[in-house]
Amino acid sequence: xxxxxxxxxxxxxxxxxxxxxxxxxxxxxxxxxxxxxxxxxxxxxxxxxxxxxxxxxxxxxxxxxxxxxxxxxxxxxxxxxxxxxxxxxxxxxxxxxxxxxxxx
Amino acid sequence: xxxxxxxxxxxxxxxxxxxxxxxxxxxxxxxxxxxxxxxxxxxxxxxxxxxxxxxxxxxxxxxxxxxxxxxxxxxxxxxxxxxxxxxxxxxxxxxxxxxxxxxxxxxxxxxxxxxxxxxxxxxxxxxxxxxxxxxxxxxxxxxxxxxxxxxxxxxxxxxxxxxxxxxxxxxxxxxxxxxxxxxxxxxxxxxxxxxxxxxxxxxxxxxxxxxxxxxxxxxxxxxxxxxxxxxxxxxxxxxxxxxxxxxxxxxxxxxxxxxxxxxxxxxxxxxxxxxxxxxxxxxxxxxxxxxxxxxxxxxxxxxxxxxxxxx
Numbered sequence: 395x396x397x398x399x400x401x402x403x404x405x406x407x408x409x410x411x412x413x414x415x416x417x418x419x420x421x422x423x424x425x426x427x428x429x430x431x432x433x434x435x436x437x438x439x440x441x442x443x444x445x446x447x448x449x450x451x452x453x454x455x456x457x458x459x460x461x462x463x464x465x466x467x468x469x470x471x472x473x474x475x476x477x478x479x480x481x482x483x484x485x486x487x488x489x490x491x492x493x494x495x496x497x498x
Numbered sequence: 499x500x501x502x503x504x505x506x507x508x509x510x511x512x513x514x515x516x517x518x519x520x521x522x523x524x525x526x527x528x529x530x531x532x533x534x535x536x537x538x539x540x541x542x543x544x545x546x547x548x549x550x551x552x553x554x555x556x557x558x559x560x561x562x563x564x565x566x567x568x569x570x571x572x573x574x575x576x577x578x579x580x581x582x583x584x585x586x587x588x589x590x591x592x593x594x595x596x597x598x599x600x601x602x603x604x605x606x607x608x609x610x611x612x613x614x615x616x617x618x619x620x621x622x623x624x625x626x627x628x629x630x631x632x633x634x635x636x637x638x639x640x641x642x643x644x645x646x647x648x649x650x651x652x653x654x655x656x657x658x659x660x661x662x663x664x665x666x667x668x669x670x671x672x673x674x675x676x677x678x679x680x681x682x683x684x685x686x687x688x689x690x691x692x693x694x695x696x697x698x699x700x701x702x703x704x705x706x707x708x709x710x711x712x713x714x715x716x717x718x719x720x721x722x723x724x725x726x727x728x729x730x731x732x733x734x735x736x737x738x739x740x741x742x743x744x745x746x747x748x749x750x751x752x753x754x755x756x757x758x759x760x761x762x763x764x765x766x767x768x769x770x771x772x773x774x775x776x777x778x779x780x781x782x783x784x785x786x787x788x789x790x791x792x793x794x795x796x797x798x799x800x801x802x803x804x805x806x807x808x809x
Binding site: 433436439441486497 | 571572
């Protein structure tokens with residue numbers, strides 16, 4: 395499931411069992427590419443929680459989390475950050491992170 | 499301008515084999531794009547046996563802690579949990595137990611639940627919903643994706659053959675070149691850069707290495723002049739080649755096109771109309787319109803050879 399977050403609900407949305415958070419920018423072209431990869435992952439893994447946050451519209455959260463480039467991907471387990479990546483990730487790379495942390 | 503072309507080489511006679519990578523369809527990429535269209539139509543239904551792509555819930559028993567689980571959910575064949583275990587699940591029925599030995603130790607897997615992934619066949623109706631102009635059927639969508647791939651690949655491979663073809667065209671053509679015209683090209687370029695730097699609150703001749711950084715790949719004004727001088731002969735030749743192509747096609751720079759270009763530049767860079775006119779003088783536009791015609795024509799020749807690749 396893909397959910398769109400803003401400053402009012404971001405903290406709530408990352409509290410799930412395992413969450414992939416995608417920090418993207420409005421005009422960022424690589425972000426659009428990664429967005430499509432996430433849509434493919436959602437179609438492949440229907441129980442995966444994906445949260446998207448537009449850093450252009452929510453700069454306060456980006457600053458608070460130290461997001462300096464987009465796309466940045468955070469992986470949260472029970473609300474705690476367990477892995478992160480700056481730049482586009484291929485689907486296989488995302489799955490490797492899932493294999494390492496989701497079932498740890 | 500007194501410089502001129504005496505004889506113009508035929509760009510189609512330049513052999514680009516070995517430099518130009520012809521188009522080759524990436525079938526996997528095409529399949530992935532077609533598959534992507536199906537994403538919104540995927541259904542999940544409770545099932546009894548596991549196929550690759552299904553969501554399974556299993557009970558695992560093992561001496562290895564990672565595989566001691568009363569209930570674990572993953573997608574069979576996805577690689578998101580453990581590839582060998584996922585492969586083992588494929589073909590299992592609910593209630594069935596299978597055993598395997600992984601690198602980490604022996605594991606017993608009991609399938610508790612399976613949700614089958616139901617992927618419908620691609621239909622013309624799905625394609626129609628994309629509302630792409632002139633794309634209404636699956637076959638038309640396939641052709642559209644292939645064309646997109648061809649276009650993307652062309653621009654990715656263009657750089658090297660383009661530079662080679664320009665060099666060969668200049669080497670195989672005959673020119674009469676005057677130093678005053680070469681100086682004119684250098685001046686056109688420097689005037690433009692001078693105007694840009696002025697509108698950014700700098701003086702081109704006094705710019706520091708820090709001010710050049712990220713703007714122009716030089717460290718001083720003198721280095722910039724040397725760079726422009728070095729490239730001006732080639733630029734002049736391309737302008738003259740463009741003039742020859744213009745005679746063949748009837749092309750001529752037009753005031754309306756110049757105004758359109760100014761508007762685009764004003765919008766893209768946020769300059770005032772006055773600034774954008776100062777940066778892009780009509781004489782500069784006119785000169786580079788022929789240069790660009792030469793470039794576009796040569797790109798067209800490269801595209802012809804590129805398209806001869808297998809599809």
